[in-house]
Amino acid sequence: MALSLEDITHLLATRGVNQYGREAVSQLEHALQCAQWAEKSGETPATVVAALLHDLGHLLAPGGDTAEQDDLHQYIAIPFLRGLLPAAVLEPIRLHVDAKRYLCTMEPGYLETLSPASQHSLELQGGAFGLVECARFVEQAFAQEAIRLRRYDDLAKVPGRATPPLPHYLALMERVVAVG
Numbered sequence: 001m002a003l004s005l006e007d008i009t010h011l012l013a014t015r016g017v018n019q020y021g022r023e024a025v026s027q028l029e030h031a032l033q034c035a036q037w038a039e040k041s042g043e044t045p046a047t048v049v050a051a052l053l054h055d056l057g058h059l060l061a062p063g064g065d066t067a068e069q070d071d072l073h074q075y076i077a078i079p080f081l082r083g084l085l086p087a088a089v090l091e092p093i094r095l096h097v098d099a100k101r102y103l104c105t106m107e108p109g110y111l112e113t114l115s116p117a118s119q120h121s122l123e124l125q126g127g128a129f130g131l132v133e134c135a136r137f138v139e140q141a142f143a144q145e146a147i148r149l150r151r152y153d154d155l156a157k158v159p160g161r162a163t164p165p166l167p168h169y170l171a172l173m174e175r176v177v178a179v180g
């Protein structure tokens with residue numbers, strides 16, 4: 001069953017107030033900051049929406065992202081969003097964890113830039129990719145968008161950072177939905 005725009009708004013506005021894992025921001029703050037970074041960087045509307053929704057799976061997963069195991073959040077939201085949003089939104093969401101695993105292998109020093117919480121989740125997600133996995137990852141459609149999304153994700157953990165409000169990004173999402 002696909003979520004509606006109203007369902008997504010409700011999830012972000014209610015469950016989004018919860019802390020984002022072990023980070024010092026809420027899920028909603030993280031989502032808004034990530035979308036803001038994408039928008040400021042000149043990303044397409046679809047990539048900005050992917051940045052906003054990339055962790056929606058945490059809000060849909062039983063227990064949020066408090067579990068000490070990987071909740072596979074990058075996959076959980078996809079079936080709920082598939083009837084509403086295009087692949088240009090869904091695929092960067094699906095690939096953003098693999099993008100972290102890719103960057104840890106392919107970019108010297110990247111692992112050390114990750115927050116302690118992100119380093120912990122990397123372990124739960126299977127650790128850094130091997131070279132063969134990196135080669136497979138980078139060949140996928142939307143891999144480059146996922147890599148950029150991952151970089152915004154890394155930056156989007158600043159307590160109290162001013163962002164446009166949720167309705168700003170919901171209006172953008174409505175445009176993406178309308179275009180299909």
